[in-house]
Amino acid sequence: MVNLPTDSVPTVSGELDGIERPSNPSAAPEDLPSYGIPTAPPGFKSGFVALIGRPNVGKSTLLNALVGQKIAITSPVAQTTRNRLQGILSLPEAQIIWVDTPGIHKPHHRLGEILVHNAQAAMAAVDAILFVVDGSVPAGRGDAFIAERIPAHSPCVIVCNKSDLAPKDAQTRQAHQESYQALRPQAPVVWVSGLDPSSLDPLLRATIDLLPNGPYYYPPDLVTDQPERFIMAELIREQVLLHTREEVPHSVAVNIDQVEETPSLTRILATLSVERDSQKGILIGKRGEMLKQIGQAARLQIQKLILGKVYLELFVKVRPHWRRSERTLGDLGYRAET
Numbered sequence: 001m002v003n004l005p006t007d008s009v010p011t012v013s014g015e016l017d018g019i020e021r022p023s024n025p026s027a028a029p030e031d032l033p034s035y036g037i038p039t040a041p042p043g044f045k046s047g048f049v050a051l052i053g054r055p056n057v058g059k060s061t062l063l064n065a066l067v068g069q070k071i072a073i074t075s076p077v078a079q080t081t082r083n084r085l086q087g088i089l090s091l092p093e094a095q096i097i098w099v100d101t102p103g104i105h106k107p108h109h110r111l112g113e114i115l116v117h118n119a120q121a122a123m124a125a126v127d128a129i130l131f132v133v134d135g136s137v138p139a140g141r142g143d144a145f146i147a148e149r150i151p152a153h154s155p156c157v158i159v160c161n162k163s164d165l166a167p168k169d170a171q172t173r174q175a176h177q178e179s180y181q182a183l184r185p186q187a188p189v190v191w192v193s194g195l196d197p198s199s200l201d202p203l204l205r206a207t208i209d210l211l212p213n214g215p216y217y218y219p220p221d222l223v224t225d226q227p228e229r230f231i232m233a234e235l236i237r238e239q240v241l242l243h244t245r246e247e248v249p250h251s252v253a254v255n256i257d258q259v260e261e262t263p264s265l266t267r268i269l270a271t272l273s274v275e276r277d278s279q280k281g282i283l284i285g286k287r288g289e290m291l292k293q294i295g296q297a298a299r300l301q302i303q304k305l306i307l308g309k310v311y312l313e314l315f316v317k318v319r320p321h322w323r324r325s326e327r328t329l330g331d332l333g334y335r336a337e338t
């Protein structure tokens with residue numbers, strides 16, 4: 001069963017370079033509750049690990065596989081991820097807080113700048129970095145651009161993802177691996193497929209090797225620090241990405257306006273903001289057919305998330321140039337993190 005916070009995660013927290021890093025509650029004053037966070041046994045490893053890479057290499061898919069739950073949306077559309085999202089994996093010997101980041105790319109608008117800025121801020125604040133690359137192709141300029149931005153002192157693993165699509169012939173595969181290794185010669189390289197959870201053990205071992213001894217930061221049964229409403233909005237945005245084409249996907253923001261829970265049903269009202277009337281037309285579709293399909297698919301995904309029946313109503317609103325307006329970006333929850 002998914003354990004998601006309904007609002008914010010109850011931890012005793014301290015800010016660290018933009019990453020919300022709860023301090024060890026066992027060190028908190030006695031009158032503060034510990035929120036079910038156990039004391040770590042001797043030798044326990046823990047830390048924050050950022051997934052960094054080009055758009056579309058499979059970071060969010062990997063995050064879902066690593067925590068065993070769908071907490072991050074994925075799609076074939078590059079730059080799907082907009083927010084920094086934490087997924088939590090608790091093992092008997094370690095707790096790893098995975099920090100998913102938007103793919104690093106050259107920004108074309110203010111939203112793009114915020115996304116890249118936040119990915120870079122995440123790198124500066126974590127204990128280790130997974131440099132996620134697409135192993136089915138050799139390293140390109142985009143990978144080199146990112147490798148240059150990974151702090152020299154940061155412990156790092158090169159994760160060659162999409163091993164299922166990698167060349168079968170060993171020599172070509174080796175050549176791909178070496179092209180990535182050359183970007184970060186000291187880092188271990190592991191091959192995985194985000195679509196195959198059974199391929200992830202070597203990655204887990206390599207990551208735990210890089211982590212310091214540390215406390216539990218979160219209760220062991222929590223899989224993400226994100227409020228349920230945020231994931232609901234993301235699941236709706238995912239269906240927009242999957243159902244629409246061209247300029248619509250990147251122009252959509254989703255806001256959950258209301259969540260009303262009754263014993264038999266959760267009623268959710270949400271607004272999709274787009275930048276132009278033409279995009280509104282595409283989203284609604286002929287006789288509302290497109291919006292209906294998006295709503296039906298999103299409803300099924302949200303039902304899986306909350307394990308209950310959902311009624312979902314979607315509205316579409318035009319907010320001209322929302323991606324350029326600092327104020328509207330703020331209203332929609334996009335802020336440059338420090």
Ligand SMILES: Nc1nc2c(ncn2[C@@H]2O[C@H](COP(=O)(O)OP(=O)(O)OP(=O)(O)O)[C@@H](O)[C@H]2O)c(=O)[nH]1
Nearest residue numbers: 056057058059060061074075079080081103162194
């Ligand atoms: N065949 C194959 N496809 C994968 C694998 N991992 C991810 N994909 C696909 O690659 C596409 C992009 O995956 P995402 O997880 O959204 O990629 P991302 O790096 O988070 O993308 P951004 O949000 O753009 O940064 C999706 O269609 C995934 O299904 C893999 O190991 N094998």
